[in-house]
Amino acid sequence: MQGAWWAIGITVASLAALAYYAFVVLPARIHRWRCEGLRAFARLIELRTQGRYGKAEPMAELADAVAQRLGIPLHERRRMELAIYLRDIGMVAIPYHILNKPTPLTPAEHDLMGRHAEIGASITEQIPGLWHVAPIVRLHHVVYSERPDAPLTTHILSALDDWLRIAECADADTASSVLKQGAGARYHPLATQAILSEVHQRALNSVKMLTRSAALWL
Amino acid sequence: MPPLDEHAMSWQERIRYWTVTLGVLAVSLLALTGIPLIHERWLPDLLGIVLLAIAAELLLIRYPLRPEYTDRGIWLSISTPIVIAVVLVYGWQFGVWLDALTSFVAGVVTAYVRNVRLQWVAVNTAHSVLSASAVGLVAAPFDVSQVGVLSAATLSALVLGLLTYMLVNTALVSATVALAEGVRLRWVLAQTTLSLPRDILLMTPISFLAMAALNAYGAVGLLGILAPYLALRQAFVLALRQQELYHQTIRSLGFLVQRAHPYTGGHLQRVALWARRVAERLGLPPDRCELVYEAALLHDLGKTVLDERVLNKPARLTAEEWEEIKKHPQLGAEILRDTPFLAPIIPWIVMHHERPDGAGYPFGLKGEQIPLEARVIAVVDAFDAMIGGEAPNQRRPHRRPLSLDEALSELERGAGTQFDAQVVRVFVEVVQQWREQREAKAGA
Numbered sequence: 001m002q003g004a005w006w007a008i009g010i011t012v013a014s015l016a017a018l019a020y021y022a023f024v025v026l027p028a029r030i031h032r033w034r035c036e037g038l039r040a041f042a043r044l045i046e047l048r049t050q051g052r053y054g055k056a057e058p059m060a061e062l063a064d065a066v067a068q069r070l071g072i073p074l075h076e077r078r079r080m081e082l083a084i085y086l087r088d089i090g091m092v093a094i095p096y097h098i099l100n101k102p103t104p105l106t107p108a109e110h111d112l113m114g115r116h117a118e119i120g121a122s123i124t125e126q127i128p129g130l131w132h133v134a135p136i137v138r139l140h141h142v143v144y145s146e147r148p149d150a151p152l153t154t155h156i157l158s159a160l161d162d163w164l165r166i167a168e169c170a171d172a173d174t175a176s177s178v179l180k181q182g183a184g185a186r187y188h189p190l191a192t193q194a195i196l197s198e199v200h201q202r203a204l205n206s207v208k209m210l211t212r213s214a215a216l217w218l
Numbered sequence: 219m220p221p222l223d224e225h226a227m228s229w230q231e232r233i234r235y236w237t238v239t240l241g242v243l244a245v246s247l248l249a250l251t252g253i254p255l256i257h258e259r260w261l262p263d264l265l266g267i268v269l270l271a272i273a274a275e276l277l278l279i280r281y282p283l284r285p286e287y288t289d290r291g292i293w294l295s296i297s298t299p300i301v302i303a304v305v306l307v308y309g310w311q312f313g314v315w316l317d318a319l320t321s322f323v324a325g326v327v328t329a330y331v332r333n334v335r336l337q338w339v340a341v342n343t344a345h346s347v348l349s350a351s352a353v354g355l356v357a358a359p360f361d362v363s364q365v366g367v368l369s370a371a372t373l374s375a376l377v378l379g380l381l382t383y384m385l386v387n388t389a390l391v392s393a394t395v396a397l398a399e400g401v402r403l404r405w406v407l408a409q410t411t412l413s414l415p416r417d418i419l420l421m422t423p424i425s426f427l428a429m430a431a432l433n434a435y436g437a438v439g440l441l442g443i444l445a446p447y448l449a450l451r452q453a454f455v456l457a458l459r460q461q462e463l464y465h466q467t468i469r470s471l472g473f474l475v476q477r478a479h480p481y482t483g484g485h486l487q488r489v490a491l492w493a494r495r496v497a498e499r500l501g502l503p504p505d506r507c508e509l510v511y512e513a514a515l516l517h518d519l520g521k522t523v524l525d526e527r528v529l530n531k532p533a534r535l536t537a538e539e540w541e542e543i544k545k546h547p548q549l550g551a552e553i554l555r556d557t558p559f560l561a562p563i564i565p566w567i568v569m570h571h572e573r574p575d576g577a578g579y580p581f582g583l584k585g586e587q588i589p590l591e592a593r594v595i596a597v598v599d600a601f602d603a604m605i606g607g608e609a610p611n612q613r614r615p616h617r618r619p620l621s622l623d624e625a626l627s628e629l630e631r632g633a634g635t636q637f638d639a640q641v642v643r644v645f646v647e648v649v650q651q652w653r654e655q656r657e658a659k660a661g662a
Binding site: 008010011014015018019021022023026027029030033034036037038039040041043044047048089092093095096097123126127128129130 | 368420422423424426427446449450452453456457459460463464466467469470471473474477478519522523524525526527549552553554555556557558559560
């Protein structure tokens with residue numbers, strides 16, 4: 001009879017392992033693989049625009065933390081991460097000399113640049129298995145007052161994209177104040193709040209780390 | 219340059235003989251087995267099992283042989299645990315007939331729905347009959363009704379039966395693929411046996427549950443294992459999906475290049491097809507040939523980063539512009555830098571403009587320092603550039619396209635200096651063979 005219990009125990013454990021493998025391990029691994037594949041797309045745009053667009057890694061990590069703060073479910077967060085890698089892919093269709101123009105763009109050129117989200121979405125729709133990411137790519141520069149009904153992930157990307165760009169050109173404080181001013185008009189108030197909290201938390205953490213290492217050093 | 223006819227080889231003839239051999243063997247085995255003696259009280263159960271096994275067989279998972287094939291590939295089904303359980307509980311004769319019936323019925327439905335040739339249904343049914351018969355051979359001495367489900371003897375029979383089924387089935391499927399694709403059996407086996415331990419490990423607990431459920435409650439018991447069965451199927455689907463993702467990434471990047479630069483797109487497709495044929499002729503293993511195909515598809519990826527005004531310039535390029543163009547192999551590698559699963563093809567993309575005499579770029583490598591795969595891409599790339607596509611927009615803006623013979627002579631002139639001599643020789647053979655086949659077709 002003891003043998004029977006052993007067999008039942010092993011079967012139950014094997015089935016639990018199978019379920020864990022099928023529904024947790026494999027989907028996570030596939031998502032990682034997918035992101036690794038899409039990094040090439042982001043890198044292509046980064047190289048084509050001489051590093052001004054397409055950067056994905058810092059944004060992906062920050063966006064996930066912000067989305068977690070807002071309680072966005074895992075499958076939506078994964079969809080958002082895929083969109084981050086593809087968001088600027090439409091720039092492949094924008095002429096090189098406009099993308100890398102050293103002087104300010106003319107209104108016509110500016111309009112053309114603005115079409116990259118739409119072009120990117122149409123490219124994404126044609127990538128096998130990624131059609132569901134296209135709506136986020138299309139709306140990754142969404143303005144809250146124009147489309148308050150757009151998915152929250154698109155509002156996160158829109159605000160975060162601006163925050164990162166301003167932080168890179170100026171500093172984090174300037175970027176945060178721009179977001180604060182635009183909350184409720186250009187940016188989704190919830191997304192703005194979550195981004196600012198996350199950024200503040202990180203700043204505090206880095207100060208704590210600095211203090212700790214200074215204390216150790218002294 | 220005309221597209222390469224992928225289906226030119228007569229795989230149909232080879233597979234016809236194989237189908238007949240397998241068919242005769244399977245029918246003989248079924249005749250030898252005879253109609254299994256079925257106990258009257260088992261009848262409703264057995265009918266239920268047949269229906270459930272057919273349903274399980276119909277939940278197919280597509281395993282593509284080559285990413286660009288839409289009409290060819292292996293369709294995996296995971297009804298194996300049910301077959302093994304039936305062999306152990308109801309006897310091997312019924313197991314063999316059950317597997318034959320489910321493969322045939324599900325195969326015919328699949329053939330109708332997915333437009334698959336009926337020949338494949340016959341081949342698949344024969345695979346099933348032979349595999350289940352092999353299980354019968356090893357599991358026949360065990361009588362589950364006598365020793366009980368939870369005995370060591372039954373568990374050994376289950377594991378042994380599953381192992382036998384999977385080994386025989388994998389061997390037969392590999393042989394069929396090798397014959398149909400015209401590649402060495404050893405190479406196919408190297409790929410198909412790779413996932414065998416994982417598959418057996420995943421199927422063992424389900425087979426045990428199916429056996430216990432069948433033994434205790436008959437067909438109704440099988441409904442109780444629906445959830446773990448679907449988990450098993452999910453595991454298989456996702457495991458295969460992982461492999462598919464790799465090809466999807468490459469195809470998507472290829473698509474992106476084509477969209478960004480239409481000339482490059484047509485060129486990449488042709489170079490990829492010819493490069494794979496040359497790699498096959500050079501005797502490289504199939505997975506290597508597939509990588510050559512994929513590297514060739516992406517060899518000009520770096521051009522998407524360059525200024526289109528330079529790439530499309532109809533006049534002669536300035537020295538500065540030429541220097542820009544020469545950056546594209548390294549830019550292509552730079553794009554793929556953060557994608558680890560594409561790492562094997564990166565060196566070939568970087569080195570596809572190197573020359574055996576050391577006058578190439580970007581590193582000026584010589585002879586054997588350049589990987590064979592990069593030398594293959596270099597030859598085919600140059601040939602296609604000389605000939606150009608059939609449509610005017612697929613030709614280079616500032617060059618007159620050469621004829622096939624002119625281009626081949628040009629390659630032969632550069633053999634040993636600009637191009638690898640061995641690759642040129644093989645490429646010329648491949649082109650000649652293609653020509654003969656085309657002429658024979660036209661004649662017919």
